Amino acid sequence: MAPRRLIVIATVLLVVGLPLAAAAQRGGGFGRWFGRGWVMPNAEYDGRFILARVRYLSGGSWRADYPDMERNLTEMLQELTSIRANVTETNVYTLDDPDLLKYPVIYLTEPGYWYPTPEEAQGLRNFIDKGGFIIFDDFHFPNEWAVFEYGLRQAWPEAKIVPLERDHPIFNSFFQIDTLRVPYPGWLGEQGLYGEFYGIYQDNDPSKRLAAVINYNMDLGDYVEWAQSGRAYAFEPTNEAYKFMINYVIYGLSR
Secondary structure, three states, X not given: OOHHHHHHHHHHHHHHXXXXXXXXXXXXXXXXXXXXXXXXXXXXXXXXXXXXEEOOOOXXXXXXXXXXXXXXXXXXXXXHOOOOEOOOOOOEEOOOOHHHHHOOEEEEEOHXXXXXXXXXXXXXXXHHHOOOEEEEEOEOHHHHHHHHHHHHHHHOXXXXXXXXXXXXXXXXXXXXXXOOOOEOXXXXXXXXXXXXXEEEEHHHOOOOOEEEEEEEOEOHHHHHHOOOOOOOOOHHHHHHHHHHHHHHHHHHHHO
């Protein structure tokens, strides 16, 4: 059996049976109240991988799926890859926080509610120009796309958003993604809403790296958040969501 096939089977088993002991360790400590919920203190930078989450000032939607999405994802990264990940702590930053530049891969959720301030827009531009990689996730329908694109243009007016095909390296950086046809979690997916995947290249040059990946009509974070709970979504798309997110992290760290 091919090694890649073995990895996929391992993922299948881990998504279903990943021990829940870590969940019992979550919580505790002092945090901060932002928007819709309590946020744990940021960990000191020590070289271990953390998927840094973007907090934006225009609302509380930035907090969706926090912190279980990050913790479930880093547990899987620790299990399946050679990445040295921080599996117990999560970090949240505004785009204009200089500490964000310590993290090569960042995550911004619900950009359909994202209205960056001038300082946040400049912070995103600084992050991209220094070689960072950003994941936009969890938005759908044209009105949310319009808000996302408006916010993006404040920082990156020349960015060309292009559709990504299944054979793009980002979908083959660790797992080989067989199909991009993944339903949106929950009833929207049941009604026929399927994900679309876009990217933005550095300098708009397809021969260079992607600097951003955009999950439209898709919420990978929601799949990952609920994977270890009794409310988990259907097994197959949950498994695929992990593969996408792990591929994104590997791609962002290796380019």
